[in-house]
Amino acid sequence: MKNKYSIFSLARNAVTYHENWREAWRSPEPRKGYDVIVIGGGGHGLATAYYLASEHGIRNVAVLEKNWIGGGNTGRNTTIVRSNYLWDESAHLYEKSLRLWEGLSQKLNYNVMFSQRGVMNLGHTLQDMRDIERRSNANYLNGIDSEVLRPEQIRQIVPIMNTSPHARYPVLGASFQRRGGVARHDAVAWGFARAADREGVDILQNCEVTGILRHNGAVTGVETNRGRIQAKKVGVVVAGHSSVIASMAGLRLPIESHPLQALVSEPLKPILHTVVMSNAVHGYISQSDKGELVIGAGVDSYTGYGQRGSFSVVEGNIGAIVELFPVFSRVRMLRQWGGIVDVCPDACPIIGKTPIRGLYFNCGWGTGGFKATPGSGWVFAHTIARGEPHSLNAAFTLERFSTGALIDEHGAAGVAH
Ligand SMILES: Cc1cc2nc3c(=O)[nH]c(=O)nc-3n(C[C@H](O)[C@H](O)[C@H](O)COP(=O)(O)OP(=O)(O)OC[C@H]3O[C@@H](n4cnc5c(N)ncnc54)[C@H](O)[C@@H]3O)c2cc1C
Numbered sequence: 001m002k003n004k005y006s007i008f009s010l011a012r013n014a015v016t017y018h019e020n021w022r023e024a025w026r027s028p029e030p031r032k033g034y035d036v037i038v039i040g041g042g043g044h045g046l047a048t049a050y051y052l053a054s055e056h057g058i059r060n061v062a063v064l065e066k067n068w069i070g071g072g073n074t075g076r077n078t079t080i081v082r083s084n085y086l087w088d089e090s091a092h093l094y095e096k097s098l099r100l101w102e103g104l105s106q107k108l109n110y111n112v113m114f115s116q117r118g119v120m121n122l123g124h125t126l127q128d129m130r131d132i133e134r135r136s137n138a139n140y141l142n143g144i145d146s147e148v149l150r151p152e153q154i155r156q157i158v159p160i161m162n163t164s165p166h167a168r169y170p171v172l173g174a175s176f177q178r179r180g181g182v183a184r185h186d187a188v189a190w191g192f193a194r195a196a197d198r199e200g201v202d203i204l205q206n207c208e209v210t211g212i213l214r215h216n217g218a219v220t221g222v223e224t225n226r227g228r229i230q231a232k233k234v235g236v237v238v239a240g241h242s243s244v245i246a247s248m249a250g251l252r253l254p255i256e257s258h259p260l261q262a263l264v265s266e267p268l269k270p271i272l273h274t275v276v277m278s279n280a281v282h283g284y285i286s287q288s289d290k291g292e293l294v295i296g297a298g299v300d301s302y303t304g305y306g307q308r309g310s311f312s313v314v315e316g317n318i319g320a321i322v323e324l325f326p327v328f329s330r331v332r333m334l335r336q337w338g339g340i341v342d343v344c345p346d347a348c349p350i351i352g353k354t355p356i357r358g359l360y361f362n363c364g365w366g367t368g369g370f371k372a373t374p375g376s377g378w379v380f381a382h383t384i385a386r387g388e389p390h391s392l393n394a395a396f397t398l399e400r401f402s403t404g405a406l407i408d409e410h411g412a413a414g415v416a417h
Contacts, residue, residue: 044362066207080275
């Protein structure tokens with residue numbers, strides 16, 4: 001691959017104090033109109049624009065972001081990536097994404113620090129273990145790697161975890177997906193942004209959509225704080241604000257928006273080499289490459305748009321982690337934050353058409369959409385370009401909430417992103 005950022009260019013920029021440093025992406029003024037407008041400059045929106053250009057040759061595209069790219073859930077999540085979902089529809093979609101993750105740094109020529117350190121889901125009761133075995137078997141049938149571990153195998157992988165049979169929630173076993181792991185969230189947004197920009201996509205930051213323009217049942221453009229912009233097609237990928245944009249188009253989505261919090265500790269030397277999750281104890285943990293422990297749990301029980309942390313969640317979350325890892329009881333926490341996630345009743349996304357011609361929605365990823373970023377962008381680009389879904393997202397329609405063809409992934413989603 002041609003590397004425009006060679007060692008010589010680095011050296012040249014160092015001696016010229018980066019004066020001629022090329023911006024990673026342009027900041028153009030909005031054009032009068034585009035073939036496609038993507039609303040939302042998170043990972044999903046940027047990936048959609050990138051694949052529209054690179055896979056479908058549609059380059060007259062703008063991504064409209066009300067703040068800065070990656071400042072929403074993309075930059076706020078705990079970066080767990082896996083594909084071991086229960087039902088065929090979700091398993092195939094997330095597996096497509098995982099395969100894209102595996103070549104993403106090379107494809108984008110940008111290091112997204114995808115680290116396949118494995119994702120472990122603990123079982124603490126006999127029912128947990130039955131569910132884990134059922135899901136692992138389903139994964140096996142779908143060609144997705146998944147193992148069921150016994151406590152002695154878990155001890156080898158995570159020796160610092162309390163696996164004593166006398167623990168309040170004894171660890172009876174776990175599922176383990178070795179190809180799962182974590183990635184650097186900001187880099188995912190920046191990598192897709194730079195690659196999309198190179199394909200000719202306009203990335204418009206500080207550009208808030210305030211209205212959806214329609215005529216004769218079809219979308220014609222958007223109203224923004226930087227003026228009116230026309231478009232033949234509009235794709236909406238705004239995560240926690242999906243219902244807000246939907247209402248601008250007179251649509252109602254089966255979505256609740258909840259805050260979801262996370263926190264990180266001070267940096268420690270490498271001590272935890274895989275991702276550990278527990279639905280029953282209600283928490284999950286990994287260690288970032290910087291050394292911070294990255295900790296989270298489920299959504300706040302109330303709906304809202306406040307991206308803040310709260311003490312009750314810290315208390316419950318830390319209590320759960322210390323239950324599993326008493327060794328961390330004296331580690332100091334560094335910071336805490338919240339994001340807004342859009343949750344569908346069946347814990348699965350909506351990716352497809354709406355009753356308004358040319359208006360497409362990609363939303364409802366809830367607590368688990370980061371892992372889907374490349375796959376979601378890939379199928380959404382196909383859907384917008386062709387005007388019909390790819391077979392991988394054909395089941396994830398808005399209509400399923402009226403036909404009843406739901407895909408209940410609560411078991412595989414849960415706290416376990
Ligand atoms: C604390 C936390 C932990 C999580 N952990 C995980 C995890 O470990 N693994 C996992 O797979 N998933 C996780 N998730 C979920 C994951 O972050 C999301 O599903 C995913 O990042 C959604 O990506 P996105 O690009 O759709 O959304 P976002 O990154 O939120 O992007 C949407 C963008 O739309 C913009 N926008 C909104 N309204 C407008 C408007 N009117 N005009 C223009 N732009 C607008 C927003 O500013 C935002 O930048 C977590 C989420 C949170 C909050």
